[in-house]
Amino acid sequence: MSSIPRLGVGIGWRPEIDLTVERMAGVDFVEVVAEQLAPRHGLPESLRILRERGMPVIPHGVGLSLGGAEPPRPERLEHLAACAELVDAPLVSEHVAFVRAGDLDAGHLMPVPRTWEALEVVAENVARAQAALPVPLALENVSALLEWPGDELTEERFLAELVARTGVLLLVDVANVYNNQVNFGLSPEAFLDGLPLESLAYVHVAGGYAKDGVWHDTHTRAVPAQVHGVLAELCARVDPPGVLLEWDGDYPSDAALAAELGRIRETTGRARVG
Secondary structure, three states, X not given: OOOOOOOEEEXXXXXXXXXXXXXXXXXXXXXXXXXXXXXXHOOOHHHHHHHHOOOOEEEEOOOOOOOOOOOOOHHHHHHHHHHHHHHOOOOEEEEOOEEEEOOEEEEEEEOOXXXXXXXXXXXXXXXXXXXXXXXXXXXXXXXXXXOOOOOOOOHHHHHHHHXXXXXXXXXXXXXHHHHHHHHHOOOHXXXXXXXXXXXXXXXXXXXXXXXXXXXXXXXXXXXXXXXXXXXXXXXXXXXXXXXXXXXXXXXXXXXXXXXXXXXXXXXXXXXXXX
């Protein structure tokens, strides 16, 4: 397995907060949605400035559909590879998710059936993606509003088997872990204990809200104490190479975003001291 870079504390770069990210102190790295980049047109000015400062930029894909029965589309792999080369990325990331079948697009990152047969398909798709990419690939656990019937593996076992078969890295989203605790009663501790955390590339944190007993992972609210609790549990098991804040709408003030990054540093720091 290639060496995993130390990233620090970061934030998801979005066009709506590009100037905020540029001038915010304490940002060690950023992540950009790969589908928002157009490599043949070059980098957006804000990302160019960040790269000139030496800040790592990680392309984060949402459209490969590695959990689908069809292989990832070559043009999407080519795009993700071009994004990695454009920003000189240390790695790229995607999701363990189903997005489309043929010309039908779910419009959402759907969970994958956790069966041995599905694992074989996902592992083959991941291997294809790894062969097409110039840098290591990290895969993220997704939030879910439903579970498929007939699951044969827990999510953590599914991910651990995927790492063992492909050598892929992990992007652990602790907000999604909390989401699945609220919506399905799953144990964050059991999930974390079952993962090969030596393969951890970095971590996502984000906020959402509960409605009628269901947690909605919207990335539009402050990170709640419960998600910080899952982050602390993770940090008690491993020193994460990077932790990144996702925020995707209803953007708050610059000071509020800076405070969110400060709370992430506090949580990770307390866990290391403890």
